[in-house]
Amino acid sequence: MFRYLMRRLLAAAVILVVISAITFVTFFALPTDPALLACGKTCSPSRLAEIRHALGLDKSLATQYWEFFKGLFVDRTYGDQSITVHCNAPCLGVSFQSDTPVLTILLGDFPVDLSLGTGAAVIFLVVGVGLGMVAATHKGKAADKVAVSASLVGVSLQIYFVGLLLMWAFVDKWQILPAPSYTPLTQDPVGWFQGLLLPWATLVVIYLAFYTRLSRSSMLETLGEDYIRTARAKGLPMRRVILKHTLRAAITPIITIFGMDLASLIGGTAVITESVFGLNGIGKQAVDAVTNSDLPVTMGTTLFAAAAIVVFNIIVDMAYGIVDPRVRLA
Amino acid sequence: MAIELPPQTADGTAPSAFLDVRDLQVHFPTEDGLVKAVDGVSFTLEKGRTLGIVGESGSGKSVTSLALLGLHKGTRAILSGEIWLDGEELVALPEPAMRALRGEKVSMIFQDPLSALHPFYMVGNQIAEAYLVHHKASKKEAKDRAIDMLKRVGIPQPERRVNDYPHQFSGGMRQRAMIAMSLVCNPELLIADEPTTALDVTVQAQILDLIHDLQQEYGSAVIIITHDLGVVAQTSNDILVMYGGRCIEYGSVQDVLNHPEHPYTWGLLQSMPSLSSDVHTKLNPIKGNPPSLINLPSGCAFSPRCAFKDRVPGGRCMTERPELRPMAGNDQHIAACHLADDEKTDRVAK
Numbered sequence: 011m012f013r014y015l016m017r018r019l020l021a022a023a024v025i026l027v028v029i030s031a032i033t034f035v036t037f038f039a040l041p042t043d044p045a046l047l048a049c050g051k052t053c054s055p056s057r058l059a060e061i062r063h064a065l066g067l068d069k070s071l072a073t074q075y076w077e078f079f080k081g082l083f084v085d086r087t088y089g090d091q092s093i094t095v096h097c098n099a100p101c102l103g104v105s106f107q108s109d110t111p112v113l114t115i116l117l118g119d120f121p122v123d124l125s126l127g128t129g130a131a132v133i134f135l136v137v138g139v140g141l142g143m144v145a146a147t148h149k150g151k152a153a154d155k156v157a158v159s160a161s162l163v164g165v166s167l168q169i170y171f172v173g174l175l176l177m178w179a180f181v182d183k184w185q186i187l188p189a190p191s192y193t194p195l196t197q198d199p200v201g202w203f204q205g206l207l208l209p210w211a212t213l214v215v216i217y218l219a220f221y222t223r224l225s226r227s228s229m230l231e232t233l234g235e236d237y238i239r240t241a242r243a244k245g246l247p248m249r250r251v252i253l254k255h256t257l258r259a260a261i262t263p264i265i266t267i268f269g270m271d272l273a274s275l276i277g278g279t280a281v282i283t284e285s286v287f288g289l290n291g292i293g294k295q296a297v298d299a300v301t302n303s304d305l306p307v308t309m310g311t312t313l314f315a316a317a318a319i320v321v322f323n324i325i326v327d328m329a330y331g332i333v334d335p336r337v338r339l340a
Numbered sequence: 341m342a343i344e345l346p347p348q349t350a351d352g353t354a355p356s357a358f359l360d361v362r363d364l365q366v367h368f369p370t371e372d373g374l375v376k377a378v379d380g381v382s383f384t385l386e387k388g389r390t391l392g393i394v395g396e397s398g399s400g401k402s403v404t405s406l407a408l409l410g411l412h413k414g415t416r417a418i419l420s421g422e423i424w425l426d427g428e429e430l431v432a433l434p435e436p437a438m439r440a441l442r443g444e445k446v447s448m449i450f451q452d453p454l455s456a457l458h459p460f461y462m463v464g465n466q467i468a469e470a471y472l473v474h475h476k477a478s479k480k481e482a483k484d485r486a487i488d489m490l491k492r493v494g495i496p497q498p499e500r501r502v503n504d505y506p507h508q509f510s511g512g513m514r515q516r517a518m519i520a521m522s523l524v525c526n527p528e529l530l531i532a533d534e535p536t537t538a539l540d541v542t543v544q545a546q547i548l549d550l551i552h553d554l555q556q557e558y559g560s561a562v563i564i565i566t567h568d569l570g571v572v573a574q575t576s577n578d579i580l581v582m583y584g585g586r587c588i589e590y591g592s593v594q595d596v597l598n599h600p601e602h603p604y605t606w607g608l609l610q611s612m613p614s615l616s617s618d619v620h621t622k623l624n625p626i627k628g629n630p631p632s633l634i635n636l637p638s639g640c641a642f643s644p645r646c647a648f649k650d651r652v653p654g655g656r657c658m659t660e661r662p663e664l665r666p667m668a669g670n671d672q673h674i675a676a677c678h679l680a681d682d683e684k685t686d687r688v689a690k
């Protein structure tokens with residue numbers, strides 16, 4: 011088990027290095043010049059060269075990448091005579107825009123997506139599997155049709171539409187909720203909950219449909235298995251047949267997909283939700299960084315999202331090993 | 341106090357045996373049409389006796405046995421007829437009452453134990469669970485009972501094996517575990533659906549002995565479902581031959597195997613290796629395919645494959661469905677075939 015984990019982590023590190031290199035190269039293939047942007051409207055050639063030097067853009071691509079990589083293990087100092095920024099290892103670089111170390115930015119934004127993503131994911135998983143279960147056990151009956159068509163409505167809605175509608179109703183019209191915002195859970199649990207309720211609801215509406223249909227079909231498939239018939243043949247009550255024997259097997263294929271969805275939500279895919287509700291998360295940070303040609307922040311957010319996926323991949327595989335006794339981790 | 345009413349059968353006659361199945365039909369409505377998987381099957385079985393049900397794949401053997409367990413309830417299957425078990429009618433029995441019988445009074449050894457055992461739970465837990473549904477017992481007692489059952493069915497080191505998962509068992513051990521599970525409540529009616537297919541001959545013999553021993557001990561009624569007439573000859577008192585969802589021959593093992601009356605039964609006997617005395621005799625599998633259960637051939641369902649249909653005058657085999665009737669004046673041996681008795685004596689003598 012331990013050796014398995016070590017091997018997986020090593021492979022993950024290699025993947026992240028490759029991704030960072032690709033991001034690096036792609037960034038420089040873009041036509042925009044970050045130095046020109048930082049220089050502003052009244053830019054003299056000498057000032058431009060200065061900025062280029064300060065940002066380290068005058069060095070070769072390989073040197074720049076090497077310095078970035080070295081920064082992961084040793085402290086770096088940026089800047090020239092006027093301003094110097096110190097960046098402690100592990101250093102992911104310093105933002106061109108705000109002169110803040112990228113890691114500081116990421117650590118500041120990360121809790122927003124962690125709360126937003128995990129909260130929404132827990133709700134859509136539980137509710138989706140529940141609805142899917144009801145639909146599967148009432149196949150073809152009214153409950154099934156309601157669950158399936160309700161989930162179809164959800165799938166055809168757009169985040170900005172649902173989000174703005176919910177905001178208008180709950181915040182502006184009925185005024186039962188405060189405007190969405192992020193308050194750390196440790197600081198004020200009630201505020202955390204109230205501030206994230208609408209963003210969660212929005213994400214849940216979008217994802218729920220998929221999880222309902224996924225678990226419905228997985229349940230239906232499992233219900234047709236011979237071992238479910240065996241469970242009934244023992245004289246078990248239907249409730250137990252479904253909640254124990256069927257659910258356990260039906261949930262397994264859902265784990266993988268759920269793990270990937272959760273990872274990408276935490277990694278910042280909920281960018282539209284973030285911006286509709288004015289939350290400053292990784293997703294928004296990433297979009298801003300690309301717009302501003304802020305290489306270090308672009309790198310940082312990309313690597314963060316990639317790391318989330320890679321880590322959750324390992325978690326999912328290990329979870330499989332626990333849930334399914336036939337799977338041996340090796 | 342409730343007054344015991346005599347059971348009300350459709351024709352008013354009292355159920356004549358421990359298990360009395362009358363005109364059982366199981367139909368499945370599908371997109372392609374109504375699948376008549378079982379279409380009018382009747383038989384009786386006393387405690388302590390064994391009935392063998394034989395027939396090709398798809399002839400309705402498993403569907404019949406699932407009906408005895410009430411496992412078609414809550415599905416789209418349409419059932420009719422009567423199943424009297426110990427004076428109680430099961431076709432119309434509501435699900436909660438049926439559930440109480442399942443695994444306790446009637447239980448089943450399923451075909452293909454690998455897929456019939458839950459892959460995510462330990463074998464011992466699955467056996468213990470079957471015990472716990474019907475008995476007030478602690479988890480510990482149920483587990484001890486599971487170990488005991490595993491020992492009875494000949495699993496080595498049952499104390500250790502009880503914590504194994506099904507995939508850690510060999511095919512024969514899985515079959516034994518399946519048997520242990522179905523016997524954990526000492527059922528009065530045990531249905532074994534092809535308990536020995538896919539097992540090698542020695543294991544097959546052991547499993548059949550095991551079922552026999554346990555039957556002796558508890559005096560249960562046993563139904564053995566198989567493709568293999570050899571298994572029936574070895575284990576059963578009576579035999580029921582199914583074809584296309586119907587019973588085409590039914591009687592004691594001696595009568596049916598020594599004087600088969602239906603050409604399909606002849607065919608089954610000829611396609612069997614173990615009963616032919618001469619090893620060099622070529623096997624004669626029955627030519628043609630099993631009939632469609634949606635559109636059974638008119639007349640006798642077996643007629644398209646029957647080599648003797650021309651011996652019946654007027655093409656009756658293709659137009660008129662033969663009824664089950666006593667053969668050679670023996671009420672206990674019935675078959676559904678138009679061939680005159682002398683024709684058959686002729687054929688069998690060959």
Ligand SMILES: Nc1ncnc2c1ncn2[C@@H]1O[C@H](COP(=O)(O)OP(=O)(O)OP(=O)(O)O)[C@@H](O)[C@H]1O
Nearest residue numbers: 368370375377396397398399400401402403404633
């Ligand atoms: N739920 C169902 N819906 C539709 N058709 C079904 C259903 N269950 C069984 N059948 C059909 O009923 C027929 C009889 O099936 P059954 O399983 O009883 O065959 P069998 O005699 O046990 O065959 P085998 O020897 O292969 O086990 C088959 O043609 C099968 O396709």
Ligand SMILES: [Mg+2]
Nearest residue numbers: 401402451533
């Ligand atoms: Mg079968």
